[in-house]
Amino acid sequence: MARTKLVVGNWKMNGSRAANAELLAALKAAGPWGAEVAVCPPTVYLADTVLALQGSNVAWGAQDCSAHASGAYTGEVAAAMLSEFGCRYAIVGHSERRALHGESDQLVADKAKAALAHNLTPIVCVGETLAEREAGRTDEVVKRQLSAVIHTLAHCISQVVVAYEPVWAIGTGKTASPDQAQAVHALLRTQLTAATQTAGDMKILYGGSVKADNAAALFALPDVDGGLIGGASLKAADFAAICRAAG
Numbered sequence: 001m002a003r004t005k006l007v008v009g010n011w012k013m014n015g016s017r018a019a020n021a022e023l024l025a026a027l028k029a030a031g032p033w034g035a036e037v038a039v040c041p042p043t044v045y046l047a048d049t050v051l052a053l054q055g056s057n058v059a060w061g062a063q064d065c066s067a068h069a070s071g072a073y074t075g076e077v078a079a080a081m082l083s084e085f086g087c088r089y090a091i092v093g094h095s096e097r098r099a100l101h102g103e104s105d106q107l108v109a110d111k112a113k114a115a116l117a118h119n120l121t122p123i124v125c126v127g128e129t130l131a132e133r134e135a136g137r138t139d140e141v142v143k144r145q146l147s148a149v150i151h152t153l154a155h156c157i158s159q160v161v162v163a164y165e166p167v168w169a170i171g172t173g174k175t176a177s178p179d180q181a182q183a184v185h186a187l188l189r190t191q192l193t194a195a196t197q198t199a200g201d202m203k204i205l206y207g208g209s210v211k212a213d214n215a216a217a218l219f220a221l222p223d224v225d226g227g228l229i230g231g232a233s234l235k236a237a238d239f240a241a242i243c244r245a246a247g
C-alpha cells in the first residue's frame with residue numbers, strides 16, 4: 001500500500017495577517033516532510049498565503065466552497081475563484097458547517113462536485129455526534145453522509161479525500177482511540193471500494209484533537225492516511241511535529 005500521507009491544517013476562523021506570516025514562514029522553514037502538507041486559512045488570507053508559500057512544499061486550500069458557479073449568493077466563494085488563487089484543496093461538509101449552517105448531505109455533495117469541476121480536491125468530512133455514537137449509530141451516520149457524495153460524484157468519487165472527524169473529538173481534547181478510528185476508516189474504505197476500483201489509492205484522513213503526541217499512533221493505522229488538524233495547526237512547532245509523524 002503506497003498511499004502518501006496527507007496532513008491538512010484547518011485554521012478555522014483564526015489568525016491575523018501578522019500571525020499568519022509568522023506561522024507560514026516557520027512552516028516553510030520546517031519542511032520538507034515525507035508527507036504532503038497543506039493549510040486552509042480563512043478565505044480572505046488566501047492571497048497572502050499564495051505569496052508566502054509559493055515555491056514551498058506546503059500547499060493551500062479553502063475551508064469551504066460554494067455549490068454554485070457564480071451569481072447572487074452573497075458571502076459565498078466559488079470554486080473557480082479558489083482555483084485562481086492556486087488552492088489545491090477545498091474542505092467541504094465540516095461538522096461546524098453542517099451543524100452551524102445547516103448544510104445537508106446533498107449540499108455537501110454538490111459542493112464537492114463544484115470543487116472537482118475546478119480541479120480542487122474536495123476534502124469531504126463525515127462524522128457522528130456523541131449522541132449518535134452512544135446510540136450505536138456511528139456506522140449508519142457516516143455511511144449516509146458518504147453515500148450522498150458517492151451518488152453525486154459517481155466515478156469521480158475516486159478523486160476526493162475523505163476525512164473522518166467524530167464530532168465529539170473536535171476541539172475537545174478527546175481523540176478517537178486507534179481502534180475506534182481504524183474501525184470507521186475501514187468501514188469507509190469498504191464503502192468506497194463498492195463505488196470505485198481505486199478505493200485502495202484514496203486517502204482517508206482522521207480529524208479530531210490530533211496532537212503531536214497522538215499523531216504517530218493514529219497515522220500508523222492501516223486505513224488512516226493522515227490528518228485534518230484544527231487547534232494544533234495554529235502553532236508551527238506542533239503542526240510541524242504532526243507533519244513529521246506522518247513522514
Ligand code: PGA
Nearest residue numbers: 170171208209229230231
Ligand atoms: P481539532 O479540529 O484538531 O481542533 O479537534 C479538527 C477539525 O475540526 O478539523
